[in-house]
Amino acid sequence: MPIVQGDASAAPVRTPAARLVAACLVVGLLALVPVYASLGAQPSYLTLFSRIMIYGLAALGLNLVLGWGAMVSFGHSLYIGIGAYAVGMLSAHGIDNGFAHLGVGLAAGLAASLLIGLICLRTGGIAFIMITLAFAQMAYFLAVGLKNYGGDDGLPIAGRSTFGPLDLDNNLVLYYLIFAVLIATLYAFHRLVHSRFGMVLRGSKSNPRRMAALGFATLPYQLAAYVVSALVCVLAGMLLANLTSFASPAYMQWSVSGELIAMIVLGGLGSLLGPVVGAAVWLLLEEVLSSARLGLPWGLDDMLHDHWMLLLGAIVVLVTLGLKQGLYGWLLEPRK
């Protein structure tokens, strides 16, 4: 087995200060998006960056098992779906209390991830990738079969979750709620991966036999990481349902899990902020490639407009082949 990249201790860092500056820059830019959106009269930016932060949150959650724990889950879209359907189903029954949504979503996510994690962690390597995919596919078909809740077409949600005085119907409030959740998760993960728990997790990634020899039962740590990462994706799913006012089986499609992995690797496994940067790059690429007018000659503009996926696919392949630390790791890499 090749040694996996993504261990923070092995990731080349320019200096801790450069890291801090980069992190502040990313966070500061995200905080200022609404200002720019209102000044430049581009309200659509608010939705776009809300989506970026939601997918960044989900990718951040997945990165806990994928980057720090080397468990390649190809089924985390399942938990986005659980979050989205918790909001959607409760709203369909007239319950729009946000705390109820939160409670039910997290409880369902906890139960599902504990059970699925216990089964999946019996396997490893390729089998782990496939069994996580299998569970996500089951959930996808379950959602398609829920005819009372929209089935294949998805479930429109009448109103956003209500959290006491917080008025989520205001897009700006929702934006800063997502921002706050993202920052809180980032901080929690920063503490988590540098704690004893994080050390054990990273240790069981790079050398499980040595960890076992040292007397650590690695399974509980891996399971805990899997559950935490799933719950972060549940949160992302709940925010996504609030943003789009929609819960859809499409959130659980296998390609969503693939995109989350793409975002993480694109941004860089070795860093906390990498997945968030990766999500931003991925969604901005989608946005730019599908809507930009570059003024290219010979009808290439129309071609790009219709077939931007071609370019996106090519970029993904090139990044996979070329950048071993992802974009964020590459930016922070010391130049020789």
Added chain:
Amino acid sequence: MSSALFFAQLLNGFQLGVLLFLLSAGLTLVLGIMNCINLTHGSLYMLGAYVAAAVYGQSGSFVLAGLAALLASSAAGLAIERIVLRRLYSRDHLYQVLGTFGLILFINEAVRIVWGSSPLFIGVPDALAGTISLFGLPYPAYRFAIIACGLAVAVGLYLVIHRTRIGMLIRAGASDAEMVSSLGVDIALVNAAVFGAGAALAGLAGLMAAPILSVQPGMGEPILILTLVVIVTGGIGSIRGAFYGALIVGMVDTLGRALLPGLMRELVERSLAQAAGPALASMLIYLLMAAVLAVRPQGLFPVKHA
């Protein structure tokens, strides 16, 4: 359900299983020997179907269409191996998943550019257009042809892998690639040959599926996921596992879809059965796979390495 209908469904399940075997055989070797996840296998199947549809539409000759499909898919497979995957063999599975995920996006869109977004339909070749009577039950001759062709490939693969020199090298490479290469065998060449042959089988599956399914962009992904289920259930790297796994998955999926809704209606209330039956039927193979992996993480028929 009458016994004749049940028998027809049994044959349909067998036919899906054989089709899945064609796809799994190549992919399981790539996974087992090169330890490489190749998600583009479904795209090669799609390419086979498209080229077959295009050539058949132009020339009217199914044989010519078949040759073109095999050539195109194996050429595309070799190109993918040479340009992208060869550089990812030594890297983590994560990068293989991502690189081939990007390739899927690329190939789907390329197909859309060449052939458009709307599905193509091609007819069954005239010689196989009729039905064959089996115990008084008419069954489409073309589906019989698929079953026969798949079984012939299975026998051929068995002979090649267990009775020929190249087969010996493949088996040897699977258990210890480094040793084989230090004995003077060009293992990269063997790998490329396996990859090309697997791609050709994927193209063959696409060719045979083209007349009974609609040929459209993205048709490779659902079957790719089924193929992965087959491989993991059967045991990675094992042709025998791919064969039995494909038949099991094909049968369970087909029979589940045919029988479960009716069965549910007998057991539970009608409205619940109508809602849950089809959903449960779609979930069945994933339940099967999860159950198999939970009990036997190596799959049902793991490769025995000495």
